[in-house]
Amino acid sequence: MATATAEPRSVPATEGDGHKHKKNALSDGQGRLAWILLAPTLIVILVVAGIPVIMSLRESLFQTNTGVDPNTGLIAGGEKFVGLGNYTNIFKGGDIVQGSYGSMDRFWNAFLNTTFITIVCVILETVIGVAMALIMAKAFRGRALVRAGILVPWAIPTIVSALMWKLIFDANGVMNKIIGKQILWLADTGASFWAIVVADTWKTAAFIGLLTLAGLQTIPAEVYEAAKVDGATTWQQFVRITLPMVKPTLVVAVLFRTLDTLRMFDLPYGMIGPGKYRVETLSIFSYQEAAQTRYGPAAAYAVVLFIYVLLVAFLFVRVLGADVIGDADAPKKKRRKKTEPPSEEAAIETAIGEGIGGAH
Amino acid sequence: MSTTAADVREEHLSKEEVEKLAHPKRPARQRLGVVASYVGMGFIVLYCIIPFYWMVVSSLRLPSEGLSTEFIPNPASVENFKAVFSPVNNFGRSLINSVIVAGTATILTLIFGIIAAYALARLRFRGKVLVLWLIMACSMFPIIILIPPLLKLFSSTEPFTWFPYWVNTYQAVILPSLSFALPLAVWNLTAFFKQLPVELEQAAMVDGCTPGVAFRKVILPLAAPGVFTTAIIVFIGAWNEFLVALTFLQDKNMQTATVAISKFTGTTGFDTPYGTIMAAGVVVTVPLILAVLVFQRRIVAGLTAGGVK
Numbered sequence: 307m308a309t310a311t312a313e314p315r316s317v318p319a320t321e322g323d324g325h326k327h328k329k330n331a332l333s334d335g336q337g338r339l340a341w342i343l344l345a346p347t348l349i350v351i352l353v354v355a356g357i358p359v360i361m362s363l364r365e366s367l368f369q370t371n372t373g374v375d376p377n378t379g380l381i382a383g384g385e386k387f388v389g390l391g392n393y394t395n396i397f398k399g400g401d402i403v404q405g406s407y408g409s410m411d412r413f414w415n416a417f418l419n420t421t422f423i424t425i426v427c428v429i430l431e432t433v434i435g436v437a438m439a440l441i442m443a444k445a446f447r448g449r450a451l452v453r454a455g456i457l458v459p460w461a462i463p464t465i466v467s468a469l470m471w472k473l474i475f476d477a478n479g480v481m482n483k484i485i486g487k488q489i490l491w492l493a494d495t496g497a498s499f500w501a502i503v504v505a506d507t508w509k510t511a512a513f514i515g516l517l518t519l520a521g522l523q524t525i526p527a528e529v530y531e532a533a534k535v536d537g538a539t540t541w542q543q544f545v546r547i548t549l550p551m552v553k554p555t556l557v558v559a560v561l562f563r564t565l566d567t568l569r570m571f572d573l574p575y576g577m578i579g580p581g582k583y584r585v586e587t588l589s590i591f592s593y594q595e596a597a598q599t600r601y602g603p604a605a606a607y608a609v610v611l612f613i614y615v616l617l618v619a620f621l622f623v624r625v626l627g628a629d630v631i632g633d634a635d636a637p638k639k640k641r642r643k644k645t646e647p648p649s650e651e652a653a654i655e656t657a658i659g660e661g662i663g664g665a666h
Numbered sequence: 667m668s669t670t671a672a673d674v675r676e677e678h679l680s681k682e683e684v685e686k687l688a689h690p691k692r693p694a695r696q697r698l699g700v701v702a703s704y705v706g707m708g709f710i711v712l713y714c715i716i717p718f719y720w721m722v723v724s725s726l727r728l729p730s731e732g733l734s735t736e737f738i739p740n741p742a743s744v745e746n747f748k749a750v751f752s753p754v755n756n757f758g759r760s761l762i763n764s765v766i767v768a769g770t771a772t773i774l775t776l777i778f779g780i781i782a783a784y785a786l787a788r789l790r791f792r793g794k795v796l797v798l799w800l801i802m803a804c805s806m807f808p809i810i811i812l813i814p815p816l817l818k819l820f821s822s823t824e825p826f827t828w829f830p831y832w833v834n835t836y837q838a839v840i841l842p843s844l845s846f847a848l849p850l851a852v853w854n855l856t857a858f859f860k861q862l863p864v865e866l867e868q869a870a871m872v873d874g875c876t877p878g879v880a881f882r883k884v885i886l887p888l889a890a891p892g893v894f895t896t897a898i899i900v901f902i903g904a905w906n907e908f909l910v911a912l913t914f915l916q917d918k919n920m921q922t923a924t925v926a927i928s929k930f931t932g933t934t935g936f937d938t939p940y941g942t943i944m945a946a947g948v949v950v951t952v953p954l955i956l957a958v959l960v961f962q963r964r965i966v967a968g969l970t971a972g973g974v975k
Contacts, residue, residue, distance in 0.1 A: 337791035344797060347782035347852060354812075355804050355845040361815035384824040441706035444699065448707055454962050455711040458718055461954040463906035465924045466947040470721045473733075473940045480720065480735045512714055562806075569808035572908045576928055589810040593909065596814040599823070608811040615808055 359612070365605035366392050385602070392606035405583040406496055413607060415583055416591040420611070423502060423587065424567040430507045432560055435514025440548075442515065443522045456512035464509065468576030471505040475577070494582040502574055502585050506567065514559050521555030522548065554629055561622040568615050588614075718951075725945035732940035746945035757946055759919055760926035764950075767836055767911070767922055768904035771843040775851045775900050776893065783855030784881060788864065805849035812842050813913050820914060838914040839922070843907055847900045854899065858892025859885065898961045902954055923950045 368385040369392065396413045405415035442452055459467070474481050475491035482488055491501040525548065533543050571589040578585045580594055588611040595604035622628040724732065725746050726739040750757045786794065820832035832838040862885055870880035886893075911922045921929070927946045930939055 336789050340785040340789040340791040340794075343781050343785035343789075347778045347848060348797070348800075350778055350844055350848055351801070351804050354841050354848075355807070358812045358815050358842075358845075359807070361819070362811045365815050365818065437706075438710050441703055441710060444703040445707055448704070450962070452707050452710055454959055455714045457958045457962055458714050458955055461902060461958045462718065462947075462951050463908070463924050463954075465906075465908045465928050466721075466951055467717075469927065469943050470717060470947060472938075473724060473944065474717065474720060476733060476940075478733050478735075483735045508713070508717060512710075515710075565806050569810060571810065576908075589808060589909070592810050593813060593913070596817050597913070601814045601818050601823075604814040605811075608808065608814060611808050612811050615806060619803075619806055 362605045362608055362612075365601050366609050367602070369602040370599055388602065392602045393610075395603070396606075396610075403583045405586075406499060412583070412586075412591065413588075413610075416586045416588045416607075417610075419499075419585060420568060420570070420587045420589075420614075423499070423506070423570065423585070424564060426503050427506045427510075427567050428560060428564050430503065431511040431514050431563055432556070434507065434511040435559070436518050436556070438512060438515030439518035439522055439552075440544075442519050453516070456516060459509045460513050462509070464572035465576045467505060467509050468573045471501065471508075472577045475501045492578055494578060494584045496584065498578050498582065498584045502577065505573055505577060506570070510563060510566075514556075514563060517559040518552055518556055521552040524555075525551045554627075557622065557626045557628045561619065561626075561628045564618055564622070565615055568618065569611065721944050721947055721951075724940060725948045727941055729939070729941045732938075732944075746941040747949070749939070749942045750946045750949060755926070755930065755942070755946075756918060757923070757926055757949070760921050760923045761949070763836075763915075763920060764905055764923040767839050767843070768901050768907075770836070771840050771847050771904040772897055772901045774840070775844060775847045776897055778848060779851030779855050779896070780886075780893065782852050783859055784885070786852065786856045787859035788867075801849045801852050805846060805853070809842070809846060809909055812845065813909065816842060817913055833914055834917040834920045835914075836920075839907070839911050842910045842914075843904050847904055850903065851896050851900050854896040855889070855892060858889050858896070861892075862888050895961055898957050902957070905950075905954065 367387060367389060369388045370385050396411065399411040401412040402409050403412045403415050405419065407415065407418050410418075438456070442449055445452065462470075472492060473479055476482075477488065477490055477492070481491065489495075489497050491497045529547055529551075530543060533547055538546065569589050570587050571593065574582070574585040574587055575590055575593075580586075580590060588607055592604045592607040592611065595601075595607065723737065723739055724734075726742050726744070727734055727746070728739075728741065728743045729745050729749060731739075749755065785791075786797065816838075817833075819826045819829050820835075820838050822829050822831045866884050866888070867875075867877070867880040870884045871877065875883065906924060907922075908924045908928070911925045912928070915921045915925055918926075923946070927943060927950065930943050930946065
């Protein structure tokens with residue numbers, strides 16, 4: 307009796323020894339079950355994301371008919387196939403606007419705005435976020451309080467924070483009072499760009515800080531003790547230990563922030579307003595076009611943004627080695643270096659879960 | 667020889683010296699570091715709180731003093747909050763709309779997400795990496811790409827005249843919300859399920875449970891903090907969503923809170939009613955911040971859930 311019950315337990319244990327993956331009585335050979343369980347989610351994703359993206363690709367090859375139909379004399383409805391016309395129009399410069407980068411096509415203006423807002427914001431957020439994480443990691447007490455405080459900007463709806471900063475940056479607002487100048491932050495000037503940067507950095511730097519802190523906490527204290535014994539300075543410890551070991555977490559956090567900033571919409575829309583060329587992002591431009599029933603160009607600009615985002619994500623994964631999947635079971639995946647603690651993987655995954663959480 | 671030398675030296679230590687050695691002296695630099703870290707933490711909290719404080723303060727002024735730059739409202743007033751819920755703004759209705767939209771999205775997401783996450787965390791199968799990449803990619807793409815085709819579809823514009831008119835309906839916002847909420851939930855839940863040792867289910871199965879029962883009676887209760895955390899994150903994401911709601915909810919009675927706030931206009935029509943907007947912002951944000959304080963404790967528990975091992 308006793309041996310009969312004991313046997314099934316001991317079998318997986320002995321088989322598991324020496325193998326990369328432990329045999330799992332629960333899961334082995336249950337591929338079909340897995341697909342059944344995944345099917346509802348995959349179908350929902352296909353319906354709410356996959357099909358609309360394909361529809362958008364199709365839409366970007368069409369234009370809404372305008373004017374009078376020559377055959378019937380009525381106002382034309384429907385749409386016509388224009389091939390890549392919506393894309394090639396980007397290069398024709400039919401809609402010249404005056405932005406921060408001189409006069410150029412509205413698309414390129416929005417493209418440059420998107421790019422520069424992203425670069426400046428992400429750099430600032432990373433520097434401030436890492437500094438925050440280092441301070442929090444040093445703290446003995448009060449860490450919970452700081453963490454709660456840090457979550458405040460994250461929890462505020464972006465549109466509410468946009469209106470909040472609109473009040474702060476008002477020409478007669480508190481920001482101008484503090485710096486003692488009369489800057490027209492909200493009037494579609496060069497200053498509007500920086501107002502957006504400040505507002506976005508405020509909302510999301512803390513978030514990078516939280517993720518980085520999670521990464522920092524996986525670094526064993528022994529490593530620092532060993533470094534101290536070897537006479538490493540604080541700066542050397544930071545550059546040679548902290549940064550390399552926190553890099554996997556940080557790269558993923560920065561990747562998510564970059565992709566999130568590239569699709570920025572709420573903040574410039576709520577703070578400066580739609581149709582302001584100094585801060586018009588690709589998302590706002592596309593939205594404006596769609597709202598005026600120019601679905602074809604709107605879809606084309608959204609597709610370009612989509613490709614841009616994919617490209618940036620690809621570069622992050624390939625060049626910086628962002629481990630976005632972080633799946634320990636994945637057989638094809640390159641194994642982590644042995645020097646890194648095994649708990650790190652789980653921490654990163656949780657961090658990634660958080661990462662998407664901050665995105666919206 | 668050496669041991670006796672050490673013993674001898676130890677004997678010569680006076681009581682005070684031993685005590686001094688027992689309490690390792692903190693070098694001045696280290697103490698400075700502690701002070702600096704507290705100062706730094708103070709800065710972080712101020713950095714995060716002050717703009718929010720400004721919103722709260724501005725909401726508590728008289729409506730006519732919306733642009734006042736005093737740091738304490740003088741006189742304090744709740745007029746702005748009354749204005750928010752006045753029939754003109756219809757903000758109560760918007761809050762209900764937000765609860766319906768975000769709540770439904772959260773529930774749907776959790777139902778689908780828990781099932782999928784369990785498979786991803788526990789079962790081994792071909793194509794898993796592909797599924798993970800697909801879900802990840804889905805959470806990354808810009809939501810704006812959904813807007814042009816869906817606006818055309820939901821407004822029954824040619825060639826989609828066969829499609830029911832969905833502008834100003836809840837489903838027009840809930841369904842696109844799933845595109846970002848579902849990947850987020852699956853990702854979070856997978857991480858939580860993975861932290862629970864598979865041995866727990868194996869033990870349950872040895873005791874005669876089927877995998878389904880083992881999941882329901884063992885894993886789900888243990889993953890409750892993770893499910894709860896995920897629910898809050900998804901709810902906040904759906905609650906804060908703006909672009910989709912702005913596009914598809916044009917009727918004032920259907921608007922969610924975020925859209926309603928962005929469309930507040932003053933009684934005179936030209937000046938921005940900052941006081942009312944800030945009051946509405948506080949109303950929308952405070953429940954989230956309270957939830958986040960709870961969530962914060964949960965996420966700490968989530969990060970340390972490995973302690974079950």
